[in-house]
Amino acid sequence: MSADSGNQTGRAFFGRRKGKALRERQARNLAELLPRLALDPASPRPAALATLFAADVEHFRLEIGFGGGEHLMHRVRENPATGFIGIEPFVNSMAKLLGEVEVDPPGNLRLYDDDAVDILDWLPDGSLDQIDLLYPDPWPKRKHWKRRFVSQANLARFHRVLKPGGLFCFASDIDTYVNWTLLHCRSHGGFAWTARQAQDWLTPFAGWPSTRYEAKARREGRGSAYLTFRRLP
Template identity: 70%
Template sequence: MTDMERRGRATEAFFGRRKGKALREQQAETLNSLLPAFLIDLSAAPPEPLTSLFPVPVERLRLEIGFGGGEHLIHRALDTPSTGFIGVEPFVNSMQKLLSRIGETGASNIRVYNDDATQLLDWLPDGSLDQIDLLYPDPWPKRKHWKRRFVSKTNLDRFHRVLKPGGLFCFASDIDTYVNWTLIKCRDHGGFDWIANNAADWLTPYEGWPSTRYEAKARREGRSSAYLTFRKI
């Protein structure tokens, strides 16, 4: 697929807002100065090996789709410097926030993409990622909008193609219909095993979990969360 074709269908899986409050001058400056250095250029072929996207040596590659405030991404990146993190987020204000945190912390194991994650997924080579995190994706709670949910047969095919054998897909949500939806879609897909060792597993946050802004909001509103882990067969 050419870059034009990839960008030509920009809204395949993104139905949200791209802009919020106007950025203050200094925020816009951060965005404009840092984004070019960290942005993955999909018009170029993926480098070989893909780990050379990063200026530091990394052993594992992990993708976070829709990083929102970026608190989880930054936390994991600082915690695991030997992993290269790719963060995707089309919402400009969130991208600005993450880049500003990258500037403050000096994290050098992060690269970003600022549009629909399906475009990045289609660019990635087969079997290139160790893990994909989809944390609190837009829930689309109304039945008539369920088809907008990021978890779909097509996107699970994408995950399956880009994950290494045994690679992980982690999904967290506070919306029970979305949790059920994801369990059923992954079961029907057939290319993933749900890893749950005991009944409490799916209610137990991931190891080292720092939480996210969206999760905090769900808690305040009285909703608990499920944390699912699937392994590529």
């Protein structure tokens, strides 16, 4: 399929939004803690992202679809001078992460529980140092490929909100999605793939903590690709 095929609006097509019933504590965290950490894209666009965080932060990173939150929380804890925005529309995953931070919410973390496009369209130009899209839903059936988050519309959004030289990091264990992403980034023209040899994209990102999705892929005999693209001026 050509790189210009697929969802041209960039709006996400979610699968299910909720799984098993929440425990009482999880429901309370969603009702009481999430509003304290959640961003509101209906509010005025921030002039500077540092104003969104309680901590004194200098760099800014967005993770789209953080799943169980293992990677996001690892990065939040190892990079206290970086402000992280985590987006996850799946209710049970958000509840799991909130359980990790309920005692002492990090000052360098903000969250959003709906479509990532809402936040991407709200953020100021050239405000992010990095965007992480890790093991996104591959929509493996060809007729569903248009639902994949990587699209020309969303790459245009990435290019707008990333600083020149900022990074878009993508990981997947689905070969067709890896190829799809390479083709779309090449077609967009605003990103340079940083790999120089095969080992570069077969090696996990620096400081990679692994995730349950990656472990599942390994158990099922699938390897992973780790793609890094640099935003061109």
